[in-house]
Amino acid sequence: MPRVGIFICWCGTNISATVDIQRLLEAARSFPQVVYAGDYRYLCSEAGQALIKEKVREEKLDRVVVGTCSPRMHETTFRQAVAEAGLNPYLLEVANLREHCSWVHRDREEATAKAAALVRAAAAKAVLNTPLTAPQLPVEKRALVIGGGIAGIQAALDIAGAGFDVDLVEREPSIGGRMAQLDKTFPTLDCSACILTPKMVEVAQHPRINLFTYARVEAVEGFVGQFKVKIRHRARSVDPARCTGCGACFEKCPVQVPSEFELGLSRRKAIYVPFPQAVPNIPVIDREHCLYFKKGRCRNCEKNCPAEAIDYEQEDQVTETLYGAIVVATGFDMLNPKPYGEYGYGRHPDVITALEFERLLNASGPTGGKIIRRSNGAPPETVVFVQCVGSRDKARGMDYCSRICCMYTAKQAILLKEKLPHVRAYVFYIDVRTAGKGYEEFHRRAVEEYGVIYLRGNVGKVFPGEDGLVARGVDTLSGELLEIKADLVVLAGAAVARHDAAELGRLVGINSDRYHFFNEAHPKLKPVDTHTAGIFIAGACHAPKDIPDTVAQAGAAAAKAAALLSQDQRQGEACVALVDVSRCAGCLYCREVCPYGAISAVPAEQAGPGQGGEGTVAQVNPALCQGCGSCTVVCRPGAVTLQGFTDQQIVAEVEALCLKR
Amino acid sequence: MSEALKGKGADNGGTAAGVGGSRSSGSGNGAWQPLIVAFCCNWCSYAGGDLAGTSRLSYPANVRVIRVTCSSRVNPLHVMRAFQRGADGVLIAGCHPGDCHYTSGNYHARRRFSIFARLLEHAGLEPERFQVRWISSSEGDRFAEVMQEMTETIKALGPNERWVDPRWLKIT
Numbered sequence: 001m002p003r004v005g006i007f008i009c010w011c012g013t014n015i016s017a018t019v020d021i022q023r024l025l026e027a028a029r030s031f032p033q034v035v036y037a038g039d040y041r042y043l044c045s046e047a048g049q050a051l052i053k054e055k056v057r058e059e060k061l062d063r064v065v066v067g068t069c070s071p072r073m074h075e076t077t078f079r080q081a082v083a084e085a086g087l088n089p090y091l092l093e094v095a096n097l098r099e100h101c102s103w104v105h106r107d108r109e110e111a112t113a114k115a116a117a118l119v120r121a122a123a124a125k126a127v128l129n130t131p132l133t134a135p136q137l138p139v140e141k142r143a144l145v146i147g148g149g150i151a152g153i154q155a156a157l158d159i160a161g162a163g164f165d166v167d168l169v170e171r172e173p174s175i176g177g178r179m180a181q182l183d184k185t186f187p188t189l190d191c192s193a194c195i196l197t198p199k200m201v202e203v204a205q206h207p208r209i210n211l212f213t214y215a216r217v218e219a220v221e222g223f224v225g226q227f228k229v230k231i232r233h234r235a236r237s238v239d240p241a242r243c244t245g246c247g248a249c250f251e252k253c254p255v256q257v258p259s260e261f262e263l264g265l266s267r268r269k270a271i272y273v274p275f276p277q278a279v280p281n282i283p284v285i286d287r288e289h290c291l292y293f294k295k296g297r298c299r300n301c302e303k304n305c306p307a308e309a310i311d312y313e314q315e316d317q318v319t320e321t322l323y324g325a326i327v328v329a330t331g332f333d334m335l336n337p338k339p340y341g342e343y344g345y346g347r348h349p350d351v352i353t354a355l356e357f358e359r360l361l362n363a364s365g366p367t368g369g370k371i372i373r374r375s376n377g378a379p380p381e382t383v384v385f386v387q388c389v390g391s392r393d394k395a396r397g398m399d400y401c402s403r404i405c406c407m408y409t410a411k412q413a414i415l416l417k418e419k420l421p422h423v424r425a426y427v428f429y430i431d432v433r434t435a436g437k438g439y440e441e442f443h444r445r446a447v448e449e450y451g452v453i454y455l456r457g458n459v460g461k462v463f464p465g466e467d468g469l470v471a472r473g474v475d476t477l478s479g480e481l482l483e484i485k486a487d488l489v490v491l492a493g494a495a496v497a498r499h500d501a502a503e504l505g506r507l508v509g510i511n512s513d514r515y516h517f518f519n520e521a522h523p524k525l526k527p528v529d530t531h532t533a534g535i536f537i538a539g540a541c542h543a544p545k546d547i548p549d550t551v552a553q554a555g556a557a558a559a560k561a562a563a564l565l566s567q568d569q570r571q572g573e574a575c576v577a578l579v580d581v582s583r584c585a586g587c588l589y590c591r592e593v594c595p596y597g598a599i600s601a602v603p604a605e606q607a608g609p610g611q612g613g614e615g616t617v618a619q620v621n622p623a624l625c626q627g628c629g630s631c632t633v634v635c636r637p638g639a640v641t642l643q644g645f646t647d648q649q650i651v652a653e654v655e656a657l658c659l660k661r
Numbered sequence: 662m663s664e665a666l667k668g669k670g671a672d673n674g675g676t677a678a679g680v681g682g683s684r685s686s687g688s689g690n691g692a693w694q695p696l697i698v699a700f701c702c703n704w705c706s707y708a709g710g711d712l713a714g715t716s717r718l719s720y721p722a723n724v725r726v727i728r729v730t731c732s733s734r735v736n737p738l739h740v741m742r743a744f745q746r747g748a749d750g751v752l753i754a755g756c757h758p759g760d761c762h763y764t765s766g767n768y769h770a771r772r773r774f775s776i777f778a779r780l781l782e783h784a785g786l787e788p789e790r791f792q793v794r795w796i797s798s799s800e801g802d803r804f805a806e807v808m809q810e811m812t813e814t815i816k817a818l819g820p821n822e823r824w825v826d827p828r829w830l831k832i833t
Contacts, residue, residue, distance in 0.1 A: 512799070513799040593733070597762040628730055630763065633769075650741060
């Protein structure tokens with residue numbers, strides 16, 4: 001007869017304020033096979049765990065039920081405690097009394113009754129628990145980093161620095177990402193390229209880093225320690241082994257296309273590098289626009305290439321590689337403010353986005369660093385910066401704060417004033433948020449030292465006036481309706497998830513929030529883990545963030561990945577499917593639904609003793625099985641069970657929950 | 662014999678309303694309260710339930726969750742058993758199609774349970790009593806909403822009297 005011990009946690013007042021612990025204990029003592037029921041203020045504390053261990057020995061318990069927070073929180077903690085007491089860790093069950101009960105119900109009677117039902121169900125299941133052992137699985141000592149912006153660069157460098165091989169995949173022809181597009185960085189006004197390019201070069205030269213640019217991840221299979229990843233290396237049409245990066249090829253290219261890097265503010269050729277400091281400094285032919293690929297003639301680049309590096313015959317290559325860990329660092333997009341009609345973006349050439357303004361500020365940008373109006377090429381006399389375009393805008397479905405805009409606007413206003421000291425600069429804002437080291441001081445400098453005028457309020461409309469544009473808004477502090485003549489309007493659009501973030505999330509197997517930013521496993525304690533073991537996130541693909549935070553997070557993700565890769569073996573899943581060969585009919589429907597290819601057909605006589613049967617039966621490879629249990633339901637003879645979640649266990653829970661309510 | 666809580670039965674005149682109520686509506690000391698068994702996948706819906714808790718959202722205590730690895734782990738027989746044992750409603754909740762932690766489990770569940778729902782309806786069960794919902798781990802608010810809605814729907818339908826096994830009622 002199993003001897004069940006029940007331990008109820010108060011969680012301070014988190015559980016005890018809503019659930020009557022004494023009555024719950026009384027009820028628990030009446031449940032079948034329960035020989036002990038006790039409580040503790042914080043069961044997860046060392047003393048709480050000690051109580052469990054003590055009672056397991058004293059009362060000779062062989063099943064432990066804890067009524068605590070969610071098993072997703074502390075199941076591992078309590079499994080370990082149980083193991084230390086000499087029991088198999090899988091003889092533990094958790095009743096979720098906090099997240100699923102005390103925190104969501106207000107009525108003490110109802111919550112107490114429900115808590116009792118949950119504990120009874122956990123006890124009923126625990127009685128049927130069996131000892132399980134997790135298999136030891138190999139860890140492939142190689143990491144994949146997806147995204148070559150500052151987050152991916154930092155993560156790759158840190159993982160490589162820890163002594164592991166890293167493949168860095170970037171879909172653009174060069175690494176660098178958003179940071180490469182920036183002119184200066186706040187709050188130090190460091191030149192963005194000056195601090196970024198050394199890191200880019202370091203990545204390219206690092207003996208442990210393989211850089212795959214112009215490449216995309218196509219498929220991810222497998223699981224932590226053994227991710228099988230397909231990468232498509234797009235044809236550059238340039239042989240990297242021969243190319244010297246001299247640039248002779250694009251000089252003679254007759255095709256002109258809006259430059260993606262310059263946000264369409266200038267044009268690039270059909271054979272190009274996105275920006276002068278590109279790494280690798282090897283051009284690609286944009287086959288969509290290249291005359292030769294479109295019409296079969298031209299070949300100017302080939303004629304001009306002194307290194308004979310042009311190769312029109314190159315084809316995409318798809319590789320498949322094993323990785324132990326993956327870091328996703330795919331960054332963010334800037335909101336296209338066109339649908340926000342009141343600002344007139346797209347209608348008036350002098351309404352631009354902050355990122356476009358950044359390119360105007362940049363000495364290697366489309367205007368050589370001159371700030372000019374696109375309508376007439378003249379420098380502006382008044383510039384209006386508009387904050388929170390799309391951010392903090394519940395009505396349009398984006399409630400969040402983009403976090404970087406307050407600071408980069410202060411930066412842009414300062415840089416503007418440095419270049420054109422007589423310009424009047426206005427900033428319309430909702431709140432100025434400057435949490436960060438040196439950030440508030442920087443903002444104060446913009447106001448006090450540079451005389452940037454901050455107006456608290458929204459801009460309601462931007463429209464053409466007699467001479468230039470007019471920005472109309474309300475100063476909510478004075479209640480005054482303002483109309484400001486503006487030669488240039490700069491919109492701080494929201495930082496949004498990459499347009500294809502959801503697709504990538506699906507491909508890699510991580511989930512995202514409703515704005516399509518990737519979710520961390522725990523908002524406080526697991527900021528770089530995802531719910532998929534072995535996959536970590538870094539940078540603005542997780543949420544809008546500035547460069548220091550991105551670099552910090554990338555370092556954290558790298559440390560986590562390196563910690564994983566430093567293990568020779570990893571504990572696999574213990575709750576895996578098991579075939580009862582004596583019942584298996586050999587239909588192999590289970591194999592059809594298994595997403596991991598974990599089920600194979602073996603001759604019956606090989607499968608198990610006492611068989612002697614003919615034909616084939618199913619067999620589960622516990623190293624591959626991830627324990628979803630899909631196979632159990634398709635099995636008509638009921639030969640497949642999922643250990644830890646057997647039919648008997650689930651039915652026991654159902655019945656316990658339905659008993660006397 | 663085990664009771665949910667001593668002194669909480671409907672017939673002993675205690676103050677217990679809510680989940681301590683009796684099966685037949687109107688009798689005893691409180692209005693009949695439905696029991697809803699919710700099978701939630703560990704990765705999305707159960708986590709969504711956790712988020713509802715962390716966010717201190719509120720929903721009726723009528724819902725009791727059973728954690729399963731994946732919505733595809735739920736066997737139609739588990740659902741049948743819940744109805745036979747007196748559940749007034751059964752909910753299966755999994756990751757949104759396309760977001761399954763196990764790649765394809767919720768697709769199997771979707772096909773399986775859309776057929777099963779029709780079978781139940783054919784057999785005379787009110788279709789509202791058996792529902793399948795997709796709730797992601799970031800949708801704590803949706804989790805609470807679904808539980809609220811389902812409870813209200815079942816309350817309007819009344820107790821599951823036809824499918825419950827009368828022998829079971831005697832035991833309890």
